Amino acid sequence: MKTKKVEQGTLLVLLLMAVIYPFLSDRYMLSVGISVLLMALLGQSWNIMSGYAGQFSFGHAAFFGLGAYASSILYVDHGVSPWIGMIAGMAVAALVGVLIGFLSFRYKLRGDFFALVTLAFAEILRVLFNNTKALKAATGILIPYKDVWSEFQFANDRIFYFILLAMVIAATIFIGLMSRRKFGVCLIAIKENQEAAGSLGVPVLKYKLLAMAISAAIAAMAGTFYAQYYGFIDPTVVFSAAISVEAIVPCIIGGAGTLGGPLLGALIIVPLKELSNNLFEGVNGVNMIIYGVLIVLFVVFCRDGIYGTVIRRLKGARS
Amino acid sequence: MSLQGLQSLLDGILMGGVYALAALGLSLIFGVLKITNFAHGAMMTVGMYVVFALGNDLGLNPYLALPFAMVLMFLIGFLIQRFPIHYIEHAPTHNQLLLTLGMAYILENVLLVIFTPNYQTLTVKGFEKAWRIGSLTFAPAKLIAFGVVIIVTGCVYYLLYMTNTGKSIRASAQNETGAKLMGINVRNIRAIAFGIGAVCTGIAGGLLTPIMSIYPTLGETFQLKCFVITVLGGMGNLWGALVSGLIIGVVESLSGYYLGGSWSEMVIYGIFILILFLRPTGLFGRGNRREN
Amino acid sequence: METLKVIDVCKSFQGNVAVDHASLDVKEGEITGLIGANGAGKTTLFNCISGYYHATSGKVIYKDQEVQHKTAEKLCHMGMARTFQIAKPFGMLSVLDNVAVGGYNKANSRTQAYEFAEQSLDLVGLIDKKENLAQLLNTGEQRKLELARALATQPEVLLLDEVMAGLTPTESREMVELIDKINKTGITILMIEHIMPVIMKLSHYIYVMERGKMIAEGIPVEVANNPKVIESYLGKGLEVE
Ligand SMILES: Nc1ncnc2c1ncn2[C@@H]1O[C@H](COP(=O)(O)OP(=O)(O)OP(=O)(O)O)[C@@H](O)[C@H]1O
Ligand SMILES: [Mg+2]
Numbered sequence: 001m002k003t004k005k006v007e008q009g010t011l012l013v014l015l016l017m018a019v020i021y022p023f024l025s026d027r028y029m030l031s032v033g034i035s036v037l038l039m040a041l042l043g044q045s046w047n048i049m050s051g052y053a054g055q056f057s058f059g060h061a062a063f064f065g066l067g068a069y070a071s072s073i074l075y076v077d078h079g080v081s082p083w084i085g086m087i088a089g090m091a092v093a094a095l096v097g098v099l100i101g102f103l104s105f106r107y108k109l110r111g112d113f114f115a116l117v118t119l120a121f122a123e124i125l126r127v128l129f130n131n132t133k134a135l136k137a138a139t140g141i142l143i144p145y146k147d148v149w150s151e152f153q154f155a156n157d158r159i160f161y162f163i164l165l166a167m168v169i170a171a172t173i174f175i176g177l178m179s180r181r182k183f184g185v186c187l188i189a190i191k192e193n194q195e196a197a198g199s200l201g202v203p204v205l206k207y208k209l210l211a212m213a214i215s216a217a218i219a220a221m222a223g224t225f226y227a228q229y230y231g232f233i234d235p236t237v238v239f240s241a242a243i244s245v246e247a248i249v250p251c252i253i254g255g256a257g258t259l260g261g262p263l264l265g266a267l268i269i270v271p272l273k274e275l276s277n278n279l280f281e282g283v284n285g286v287n288m289i290i291y292g293v294l295i296v297l298f299v300v301f302c303r304d305g306i307y308g309t310v311i312r313r314l315k316g317a318r319s
Numbered sequence: 320m321s322l323q324g325l326q327s328l329l330d331g332i333l334m335g336g337v338y339a340l341a342a343l344g345l346s347l348i349f350g351v352l353k354i355t356n357f358a359h360g361a362m363m364t365v366g367m368y369v370v371f372a373l374g375n376d377l378g379l380n381p382y383l384a385l386p387f388a389m390v391l392m393f394l395i396g397f398l399i400q401r402f403p404i405h406y407i408e409h410a411p412t413h414n415q416l417l418l419t420l421g422m423a424y425i426l427e428n429v430l431l432v433i434f435t436p437n438y439q440t441l442t443v444k445g446f447e448k449a450w451r452i453g454s455l456t457f458a459p460a461k462l463i464a465f466g467v468v469i470i471v472t473g474c475v476y477y478l479l480y481m482t483n484t485g486k487s488i489r490a491s492a493q494n495e496t497g498a499k500l501m502g503i504n505v506r507n508i509r510a511i512a513f514g515i516g517a518v519c520t521g522i523a524g525g526l527l528t529p530i531m532s533i534y535p536t537l538g539e540t541f542q543l544k545c546f547v548i549t550v551l552g553g554m555g556n557l558w559g560a561l562v563s564g565l566i567i568g569v570v571e572s573l574s575g576y577y578l579g580g581s582w583s584e585m586v587i588y589g590i591f592i593l594i595l596f597l598r599p600t601g602l603f604g605r606g607n608r609r610e611n
Numbered sequence: 612m613e614t615l616k617v618i619d620v621c622k623s624f625q626g627n628v629a630v631d632h633a634s635l636d637v638k639e640g641e642i643t644g645l646i647g648a649n650g651a652g653k654t655t656l657f658n659c660i661s662g663y664y665h666a667t668s669g670k671v672i673y674k675d676q677e678v679q680h681k682t683a684e685k686l687c688h689m690g691m692a693r694t695f696q697i698a699k700p701f702g703m704l705s706v707l708d709n710v711a712v713g714g715y716n717k718a719n720s721r722t723q724a725y726e727f728a729e730q731s732l733d734l735v736g737l738i739d740k741k742e743n744l745a746q747l748l749n750t751g752e753q754r755k756l757e758l759a760r761a762l763a764t765q766p767e768v769l770l771l772d773e774v775m776a777g778l779t780p781t782e783s784r785e786m787v788e789l790i791d792k793i794n795k796t797g798i799t800i801l802m803i804e805h806i807m808p809v810i811m812k813l814s815h816y817i818y819v820m821e822r823g824k825m826i827a828e829g830i831p832v833e834v835a836n837n838p839k840v841i842e843s844y845l846g847k848g849l850e851v852e
Contacts, residue, residue: 056413107596111412112355116546117595123543124588131581182715182724189701189712196699199661201687201716201764241539245420252417257703285431285535292424299418300403303410317703317744 003314010260010307011172014267018165022158030157034229036270037164041222042243043250043262044171049215050248051256052175052184053208054191055101056111059118060219061243062100062125063093067220068227068238069129072141075151082152086224090217096121097216101209119244126239140234143227152228160229167225168263171218176259187211188257219247249291252298255308264307269294326455327576328569333461335568336468337523341541342548342560343472344519347479350555351492351512353412354404357419360542361426362517366392366524367533368430374441374528381443381529382463388525389518395426396517401510423542430535438532446529460529471522472561475515479557488512492555520545544571547591553601563602613672614639614768614799615660615691620669620679622652622659629655631823632669637768642790642800644814644831646807648843652823653803654696657772660801661693662686673768687716692766696773696803698753702746706737709745709756713763724763731762735789750777754786762793769793771802775809787813811835819843 021033042060050056070092071085080088104117129135147155154160178184186207189197198204227233237243254265272294273287280286298305304312341363348356366388373384399422407414449456479485487508491498499505524538531537548567552559567587575583594601615637622630630652637643647653658664660671662683671679678686692713701709707728714724714731732738735755740748748756754774761769771790775783787809794800794813804810810817810831817834819827827837834840 056416058416103596107599109595109599112416113550113595113599115413115416116355116550117592119543119546120588120591120595124585124592127581127584127588131585181721185704185708186712186715188704189709192701192703193699195663195683196695196701197712199663199683199687199693199695200713200760201684202712203684248417283432284436285428288424288428289432292421292428295421295424296403296418299410299414299421300406303407303414315744316747318746 003311006310006314007259014260014263015169022161027157030161032270032274034157034161034164036266037161037168038222038226039246039250039270040263040266041164041168041171042219042247043254043266044168044175045215045218045222046247047251047256047262048175048218049211051251051258051261052179052191053187053211055208055212056115057118057244058115059120059122059244060247061239061241062118062122063097063216063219064223064226064243065125065129065235065238066093066096067223068233069135070220071224072143072227072233073135075143076141081150082224082228083150086152086221089220089224093216093220094213097212098209101212105205105208119241122239122241122244126235129235129239138234140232141227143231145231164225167221172259172263179259183207183210191257249295251305252295253305255305255311258305258308258311261305261307265305322454324573324576327572329455330461331569331572332565333465333568334572335565336465337526338544338548338568339561339564340468340471341520341523342545342552342564343475343557344516345545346549346552346555346557346560347519348513348516349549350557351488352400352404352509354415354419356516357416357542358399358423358426359520359545360538360540361423362392362395362538363520363524363541364430364533364535364538365395365426366521367528367537368434370525370528371439371441371533374443381441381525382467385467385522385525388521392517392521393514396514397510400513401506405506427535427538434535436534438534440532441528443529458530464526464530467522467526471519475519478515484508484511544587547587550591550599551594551602553603556601556603559601559603612639613637614674615801616672617656617660618670618672620656620659620666620671622655622664622667628823630659633820633823633825635818635825635828637799637801638816639799640797641815642794642802642813644810644817645801645803645820646810646817647820651820653820654772656820657693657770657803661691661770687764690765690767691770692761692764693770694757694761694772694774696776698757700745700748700753700756702744704745705741706743706745706748706756707732707741710759710763713760716764727763727765731759734762734793735759736785751779751782754778766798768799768801771800773803773805775804775806783809
């Protein structure tokens, strides 16, 4: 019960901060806020499949990129509103997620091998998009600028911010509801011991695939947002390993398999990266060194992440 | 096969040798430590830059710079295993994967800070002209690289199969508890194994410096190729890694020649996925299938 | 009437035969015992019955259907539940949630799943610990948790793999009573057990396995006096109360 209170308290504080923030910040600060939320959304997406269901993905860029490309191609080539494109992208990503999952689970791949498969799929998509003329190949896609809300475009970045915030809130509420219901509890059971879960009647394959589909769809949603907000995508960016890592890191820092972990993780990392960027202006790479050091430190000393460790302590878990 | 085809076959074999050496290191690390080393590509890049820096700033011949790269790589590998990885040995597998990923970021970006993100090329005297044998041409650096690969691989095998250290390494790969009972200092042995793996990839990197322009994130490309090769050969199967290295080198070169360069990556990743699904123990079936 | 029939089941691992043409019948409402030395193949046979492994050959008939190709999930829905010899708690879930995972098997709602969970926790005597994380339980409690989870699936047939292992004498006495009680509620039981007095007391009928084969069967007294069984259990002090 104490745990529940702490969880709700933290989330409420985070929500309050997130709502007030855009009114106190200038253009630059707002863009930092959007980076935080984008990473939080990617983190929540990864959290479902890998944090809760325990299927370690190293290729979330595949879903992110599919989302970005689906909505952008539909918009630029066929004039379909990116709002609808986003739904299409989510569906495509979910399908690809299910396909990857089905093949992997059918061939009983687990652990590192599963991670490698997801990585390989992301890379294949990158190469495929990079070399296919019909998909604009390496030139990428420039989203023509208009200020029309029905086409997911806004002159005011604050609106972008609040739309992304709504997405993060929706994902978080979904996970919150899920974690107290059959689906969520069974996902954790699958993560802890798949065989035992199966022999208690948990539909293991179905649930794992469902988790992948939902996770992929959320990543695709983030992809569409990225395309609309930044206005330009190309395969080396949206299908890059860096994106896959952006999905993982907030969960590691905050705590995978917890409701607030990825949010807190994103809130810590992005500002830190910005800070080091400003501090070491002109020197490339320092921010990424800090990134690397953080990953190493957290994996070695705080494996459950900040939020995750607190929750574990509250629940009285063994350290 | 046309002359051009033959030429790319040969080129593929020569590059395949370098891949094989890097993959040998990866496979060794996996076999002994059960770690999927995501820092492997970055370690390779460190090897590249050591050779580059010594050659560019001190004018040292790249092949004389290799020993320096070896020492540095051994230290890096030894220390990574001895400290961070050692402390999370019993953590779930993905933690080790993440840790090596963090190390990769650190290594790559330290290089970036020191050497800038620009492409850099080391010109070696006497290597400007390709050597010709009949109507086939050879980049001298590639030919020498292949020779060095053969020598280094020989040394690694000697070390693993003929020396006591090597026997301890193989013993702890097969049965850690047994090795401990036999009085082997498993902790150091594992660190040495990681060191040797790092040396292999470092040398492979160093050998590439005279062949191509380098930049700090170049290793990422090779990282994935190394995964493909080790999985194809069977994770932990050293002979498998060597043979698969040559196979992937040839496949890359030939598919590049017949289908166009950009598609060769596609072919390689396709092979990767197929092998992961259909034969995750590798072509030769002796690799470890890791389940957690 | 047999709820469960195992006919000529074989299971081998890379050429090593673990179960070799084993057959057995489990009668509805009874407790059937399965005994045998370490490595005899009892757990492997259990795994073949419960869908954890698929038998290399042979048939498993459950409720008049061939089920040797069905998955563990499917069999659980059909009313067959099992416990594992090595307890497999979901460490980071609370005890109640652990059991609720089983409860969902037959429940139509979340409330009902948790009702089932509370009932079985109550039955095994673990209700006081329901808020605890499962990883904090001791060995005896983990066994009870295994049992509670299996019970929460509302099984008709329950397969128990050495539920007494690692229990203190008091705990095992309670466990014997508990198993008897569960059986009296109409649940058919097939149990593997090493502790002879326990199995002799509880079972209506006993099968004996050795090196993958069934070497004897009968009511407890018959089995206890069977020369082959005495031979393979030499020195183990067979006794029937
Ligand atoms: N997954 C497996 N792979 C290979 N061999 C196995 C596997 N599972 C069991 N075996 C082998 O099958 C034989 C029977 O094992 P099993 O666990 O069924 O015995 P048991 O009768 O349950 O013994 P115990 O009383 O010790 O639990 C053993 O020799 C064991 O080594
Ligand atoms: Mg057993």
